Amino acid sequence: MSANDHDKVWPTGLTLKEAEEVHSYLIDGTRVFGAIALLAHILVAATTPWLG
């Protein structure tokens, strides 16, 4: 294991492809949670409106 390994990105020691995959989970998760949060806010606003 060396810090100068071309294929690996530090400090995680994952390869570029692996790091990109981990990142894609983060992106997907953010999208899903964002959509869920938006829907939840719309539904809550319908029962107890907080603007106007």
Added chain:
Amino acid sequence: MADFRAYVIGNLARMAPRYLPFADVATPDLPLARLLRLSLFQISVGMSLVLLVGTLNRVMIVELKLSAALVGVMLALPLVFAPLRALMGYRSDVHRSALGWRRVPFIWKGTMLQFGGFAIMPFALLVLSGYGEAVDAPFWLGPLGAAIAFLLVGAGAHMVQTVGLALATDLVPEADQPRVVGLMYVTLLAGMIGSALIFGALLEDYTPGRLIRVVQGAAVATIVLNVVAIWKQEPRDRRRAADTTPRPEFAEAWSGLMRVPGTLRLLALVALGTAGYGMADVLLEPYGGEVLGMSVAQTTRLTAVMAAGGLIGIALAARVLGRGGIPLRLAALGALIGLPGFGAIILASFGTGTGLFILAVLLVGIGAGIFGHATLTATMRAAPRAQIGLALGAWGAVQATAAGLAVALAGILRDLIRALPDPAHGAEGPYVAVFAIELILLLVALATALPLMREATRRRAAQG
């Protein structure tokens, strides 16, 4: 400065594996503690089952005063995804990830869907019931929100269970599979019983705020349980990650699985047996109350008797199969036990007393437990190692669809027969008719199992 950098990186690289969710090595024998931890995903699945079918079913009708028909439609929605289990299993079989995982990504996605569904469900239900200002909300908002919530939970739970079972099968050698199946069933039952008690106690004094807290608490519990369950379970497979051979299409993989002798027959057996046992699920309690004159407390205990029977059946099956028993022979036995069970349940309406009835319910529970365990083990055994996800998906698709349809059909049939203008039948008529159908289904299941059983016994004899 450069030294410092090298020092930090070196330390991080050494420490990191401890904080990363990968299994160290694929050990041939899995310690029981790790297996128990993996089975936690079944608790989250059991929890969502109970929350939907039990707790929210009651809350929607009693507290939120929604119509029974609307509630029925909402609760049936997750069933839409049951046949897709085969596809989910297949996708996880052929999944190619740079990390060398194929099950964890799907369990994680399923967990997110289930979490999202629970997160919006209480608000959707409140809008649906016209709580607060929601009376002025557009009429489609409530049903749409609730439908999305139920679909998300259903899809998530199906995905988590299918792929989770596939992961469990991946991790253990064939000899240990009966033990794992038993463990998975027991945790599912434990999760259902435990969460039924907890949800029941928490929602004793219903308020809208409490509904939100309980359902969203279930959402958080889902994430926690599932992450703990899959943490460091699946080893990374670098060879699979680097593999570039084309993956088989779903149709190709499916027809490959169907070419394995006996697969179709095994799936038919699962459908018949599950439907045979499943129709009684919703009818035993009203039957005991309406026809046999049992009190509410007594009929509630019936569910406990049935669950206890299921546990006994699972334990028996795990024991016999762990000692090298033939799964299909046991599956036939499971279907067989139901025959005297339902016979005695029907007899109970002729005034043989509730003692015999309770005993019969216990027998039905035992039969259902043995049947479920044996058919799942048979599916695991028959599946080619590379197609375990698909095979378990097919089993789950057939099992969940048959169980859902059986419950729906049982209620519809009872109400239809009850509505018949014929005065000849008493209060027991509609129930006895459904129980008789279950007897027939189990007989057909037995007939389906016999050739399979003979084949399996012959193969076993040829081997040994």
